[in-house]
Amino acid sequence: MSNGRIQLRFHFAGKRYYISTGYPDTPHHQKLAQLKASEIEKDILYERFDPKDLSKYTPEGAPRKVTPVTPPKKVQPNLSELWEKYTEFQRPNLSPSTLAKDYKRVERCINLHLPSKSVDDAIAIRDWLVKNKPPNSAKRMLTELSACCKWSVKSKLITENPFTDMAGDIRVPRGQSEDTDIDPFSLEERDKIIETFKNDRYYKHYAAFIEFLFMTGCRPSEAVGLQWRHIANDFKTVRFEQAVVVSENGLVCKQGLKTQRRRQFPVNPKLAALLQSIKPEGATDDMKVFPAPKGGWIHADNLTNRGWRAVLEKLDSKMEYRKLYQTRHTFITAALETPITMPDGTIKMLDAKDVAKLVGTSAKMIYEHYAGAMKKLFVPEF
Structure with missing residues (x-):
């Protein structure tokens, strides 16, 4: 009609x-x-x-x-809508930190920065990323957008993936991650940092936490996640098996570590004394070893940006600023360089494989990024 x-x-x-x-x-x-x-x-x-x-x-x-x-052409969903659907699909398989950091970073870039949200403008989006982002960031973003659109094609939300192979055209200079950005403190610098934390009016609460990081070489997230059930009653071992990470809803404690399910760390007398000194009377298994001032989990990123930076600024101006993660590199470097006197009086150096086991990484990582750089070659007489 x-x-x-x-x-x-x-x-x-x-x-x-x-x-x-x-x-x-x-x-x-x-x-x-x-x-x-x-x-x-x-x-x-x-x-x-x-x-x-x-x-x-x-x-x-x-x-x-x-x-x-002519029937109207079906309107394609935009990148923001596709990324939201892709995130919901991936959510059950992602860690809280990946969702909160990596996926949120892509979401913010799509919604706040890209010149267009249309999949038809893929070339303009690529050009904008190359011009406005570091090469590794642009490459990572294009890789994520391509993965999203590839899934969207399979899900029949769009007909083709316009970002296919775009990331491969970007050359990224060889960079450094937290695990390979190695710039350790000297043992003298280490001791100054610990002592300054102990005497700091605002941040002395974190002194034991900082000392523990230097003495174990563990990742900050692993130390934050420790509860007293992970410390042996005789203070002979520490069991690392969970970590506190940033999620979409704040800090969460997750089971498992970055590269392994768990590891056991042998405690020396100096570390045992530290743990004994901070264990509260009547501590229960579920109590945190290193609680935040108000009792929650320590937010390692906030500590890095505030307390850690503030304390290092009080030290010798000649001491170059380095991130909190360098506590780990300091331990590994010292473990490889410091001779150990055995009960029989012989001198021994820890092998790279042993150090790797202590800190929860691969021997390959130790050999490539620590041992090789510290050992000088020489030609023996023969």
């Missing part, structure tokens, strides 16, 4: 047609309209239908203008 008049609607060769009969909606005129519809159907069947001349199907006195209508 159109304006109270019967209208014929049909498809031919992928187009939709409307013919206004001019008939009022009565039983008698419905039969007449049906006859016209049958006539059109027969002409199409016998291949005598002429879409350019439809006058024969229009009753006398009815409007002669007939307009073919």
Whole structure:
């Protein structure tokens, strides 16, 4: 019906047609309209239908203008919508920290920074990323967008992935991650940092935590996650098996470590004394070894940006600023360089494989990034 008049609607060769009969909606005129519809159907069947001349199907006195209508093109979802659906699909398989950091970073870039959210503007998006982001960030972003669109094609949300192979065109200078950005403190610098924390009016609460990091080489997230059930009653071992990471909803404690499910760390007398000195009377297994001032988990990133930075600024101006993670590199470097006197009086150096086991990394990592750089080659006499 159109304006109270019967209208014929049909498809031919992928187009939709409307013919206004001019008939009022009565039983008698419905039969007449049906006859016209049958006539059109027969002409199409016998291949005598002429879409350019439809006058024969229009009753006398009815409007002669007939307009073919092309169905509207289906609107594709934009990158913001695709990324939201992709994130929800991936959520069960992602760690809280990956969701909170990596996936949120992509979401913010799409919603706040990209010049367009349309998948049709992939080239413009690539060019903007290359111009405005460091090479590794641009490459990572294009890789994520490509993965999202690849999933979207499989999910029949879009027809093609416009970001395919774009990331491969970007050359990234060899960079450094936290694990390979190695710039350790000297043992003298280490001791100054610990002592300054102990005497600091605002941040002395964290002194034991900082000392523990230097003495074990563990990752800050692993130390934050320690509870007294992980410390042996005789203070002979520490069991690392969980870590506190940043999630979408704040700090969460997750089972397992970065590269392994768990590891056991042997405690020397100096470390045992530290742990004994901070264990509260009547401590229960679930109590945190290193609680934040108000009892929650320590936020390592906040500590790095505030307390750690503030304390290092009080030290000798010649001491170059380095991140909290360098406590780990300081331990590994010292463990490889410091001779150990054995009970029988012999001198021994810890092997790279042993140090790797202590800190929860691979021997390959130790050999490539620590041992090789510290051992000087020489030619023996023979």
